[in-house]
Amino acid sequence: MKHIFIIGATSAIARACARLWAAEGVVFFLVGRHTERLEQVAADLVVRGAAAHTLSMDITDIDSLPAVIHTGLETLGHIDLAFIAHGTLPDQKACEINLDLALREFTNNAVSTIALLTLLANKMEEQGFGVLAVITSVAGERGRQSNYLYGSAKGSVSIFCEGLRGRLFKAGVHLVDIRPGFVATPMTNGLVLPRLLISQPEMVANRIVTGIRKKKEILYAPVFWGFVMLIIRVIPECLWKRIKL
Amino acid sequence: MIQNNLLSWGNYPFFPQVSHRCFWRDALIEKLSTLHLEVGSTLPFGNGRSYGDSCLAASGHVISLKALDRFISADWKSGRIVAEAGIMLDQILRIAIPHGWFLTVTPGTKFTTLGGAIANDVHGKNHHIQGTFGRHVKRLSLLRSEQGRLTCSPEENSELFCATIGGLGLTGIIEWADIQLTPIRSSRINCTLERFNSLSDFFTLAKELDKKHEFGVAWVDCIAKGKNIGRGVYMAGDFAQDDYLQIKKIHRPINIPITPPISLINGFSLRAFNGIYWHRQPKHRKFQQVCFESFFFPLDRILNWNRIYGCKGFSQYQCLIPEKHAETAIQQLLNTIAKSGSGSFLAVLKRFGNLSSPGWLSFPGPGTTLTLDFPRNTSLLPHLFNRLDTIVREAGGRHYPAKDTHVSGEDFRRCFPAWKKIEALRDPALKSRFWDRVTS
Numbered sequence: 001m002k003h004i005f006i007i008g009a010t011s012a013i014a015r016a017c018a019r020l021w022a023a024e025g026v027v028f029f030l031v032g033r034h035t036e037r038l039e040q041v042a043a044d045l046v047v048r049g050a051a052a053h054t055l056s057m058d059i060t061d062i063d064s065l066p067a068v069i070h071t072g073l074e075t076l077g078h079i080d081l082a083f084i085a086h087g088t089l090p091d092q093k094a095c096e097i098n099l100d101l102a103l104r105e106f107t108n109n110a111v112s113t114i115a116l117l118t119l120l121a122n123k124m125e126e127q128g129f130g131v132l133a134v135i136t137s138v139a140g141e142r143g144r145q146s147n148y149l150y151g152s153a154k155g156s157v158s159i160f161c162e163g164l165r166g167r168l169f170k171a172g173v174h175l176v177d178i179r180p181g182f183v184a185t186p187m188t189n190g191l192v193l194p195r196l197l198i199s200q201p202e203m204v205a206n207r208i209v210t211g212i213r214k215k216k217e218i219l220y221a222p223v224f225w226g227f228v229m230l231i232i233r234v235i236p237e238c239l240w241k242r243i244k245l
Numbered sequence: 246m247i248q249n250n251l252l253s254w255g256n257y258p259f260f261p262q263v264s265h266r267c268f269w270r271d272a273l274i275e276k277l278s279t280l281h282l283e284v285g286s287t288l289p290f291g292n293g294r295s296y297g298d299s300c301l302a303a304s305g306h307v308i309s310l311k312a313l314d315r316f317i318s319a320d321w322k323s324g325r326i327v328a329e330a331g332i333m334l335d336q337i338l339r340i341a342i343p344h345g346w347f348l349t350v351t352p353g354t355k356f357t358t359l360g361g362a363i364a365n366d367v368h369g370k371n372h373h374i375q376g377t378f379g380r381h382v383k384r385l386s387l388l389r390s391e392q393g394r395l396t397c398s399p400e401e402n403s404e405l406f407c408a409t410i411g412g413l414g415l416t417g418i419i420e421w422a423d424i425q426l427t428p429i430r431s432s433r434i435n436c437t438l439e440r441f442n443s444l445s446d447f448f449t450l451a452k453e454l455d456k457k458h459e460f461g462v463a464w465v466d467c468i469a470k471g472k473n474i475g476r477g478v479y480m481a482g483d484f485a486q487d488d489y490l491q492i493k494k495i496h497r498p499i500n501i502p503i504t505p506p507i508s509l510i511n512g513f514s515l516r517a518f519n520g521i522y523w524h525r526q527p528k529h530r531k532f533q534q535v536c537f538e539s540f541f542f543p544l545d546r547i548l549n550w551n552r553i554y555g556c557k558g559f560s561q562y563q564c565l566i567p568e569k570h571a572e573t574a575i576q577q578l579l580n581t582i583a584k585s586g587s588g589s590f591l592a593v594l595k596r597f598g599n600l601s602s603p604g605w606l607s608f609p610g611p612g613t614t615l616t617l618d619f620p621r622n623t624s625l626l627p628h629l630f631n632r633l634d635t636i637v638r639e640a641g642g643r644h645y646p647a648k649d650t651h652v653s654g655e656d657f658r659r660c661f662p663a664w665k666k667i668e669a670l671r672d673p674a675l676k677s678r679f680w681d682r683v684t685s
Contacts, residue, residue, distance in 0.1 A: 012268070043316065189268075
């Protein structure tokens, strides 16, 4: 039976993945901000065949993270999969003029994730097995005028993962960097996005669950984003700065 | 992601809805209040499997409840489950079947939400044994703009309970419902198929087979003329007892990816298909075992099948003819339809039973129901519908609001006198195009 630790368990993608895992009969430790919603997620997963424990906390409270991980590990016994799925989509324009907001958003999307990765990596390295999976974004591959605060946060996590992956590989722990494109979730609700590029959380979850099982290193969801980013990455900077993306 | 193109299943009438998605129960009241203030009224929207304008908000703004699709609790000993209203019946079945339970009543598609099934008080192939969906709802939580959250059941807020079942989403937003499932020993159906040559043969067969089997329905060739009028195939079934509770792996469904500019269903294709289909059916009674999906939801294998009818969409015509006049009136209906040269592959005939529903606006009653689709590719359709309505009116019949696009306010109000009670309990923040049309 798999023991799965999820941070950001009320996020749409995490919920969709958890439903797929629940069908296999797993034990979850679910961490999120909103107590009532976390319990609703847990109740749903229990009906679907899993066991679930919950803990609500604010992920930007970095000081309490060690205690959260400790509680999770105690409850589960061991961690087969640690899935980091929390995040917010900052208002880029607002962050440009409000430094506090910008730093808060960066903390939420990058600093807290790096803190979690650091703490979880140490525990799992001790364990000697397991998978660490973290949701970053295609936005992290190249800074775009329209969302570079978000992009840089996700990008910094991706680079952190690159290094960490090598270290953990030697300990028998696998690290997956999941890079979704546009997904129809509460986070993107209200945005005007190109219809053909939008994916549903269920479809992204299928890809994630399969990719984790196959031990992919970098997982684009859906897969076509891998090809899109290949092209995006090679555009010369003198041209890139002129594109309004 | 802003979505502003939601339509009903028939793609007619063409009033695309702006969808305001709600992801959590605690966010519902705010969404309802905001829309009430900003656009006057709204309507809860599930998966849009109603065919006409009963799921379209008068304001053009709906609250999408699809994401409210969580289970809340399940007791696999008693078969009672509680789930959010946006959960699809398909999801409920996937989880319940391996535990030995099935939805007591299922409509023709499993891609309808729990809320939608309640709001339309759907019926299935076993109406003569189990009645409508509403009979198996124990409690529900209703969110109303002025009163907040109310638990409704036959014992508590009972008037609202009766108004909400079949109440087309007008009494409030159904947040969750507590329903009773039925125990099964198998996910497979033992099926009896028999071809019949005329309408009176259908009634004879139905009377015989409905007594012996839980499920019964007939496909009828609506385009056949002369001596072939009313020919079709009767399908009766019961759950097998072979302890096979698996769900077969889903074969990749066929998808209709785009809407063709014209309907692929026309006089020629209809005659060709129906002729071939009927001739392929066994001349003598045949027994076979099929999976529940093939028996209950054959059309669900084709995703977006409604697109086959083209850009102009289609109207589904479903009426109930009371027992006394059933054979005569349905014969007249079929004659009129055959002469028109229009219709659909799948015309369905079903005898309803006597079990009453708690819902005030419930459609089924003792008698026979005829259902078929008409592509909206002809200006002669209103004229045809008028003639069909006259036959239905004279026979004391009525139409199914969940499918309706055309019924007159006068006919509706006469056939559903309880409409006044629904209007009295209607939430001031909720209104559909259908309700506007039939009550003004």
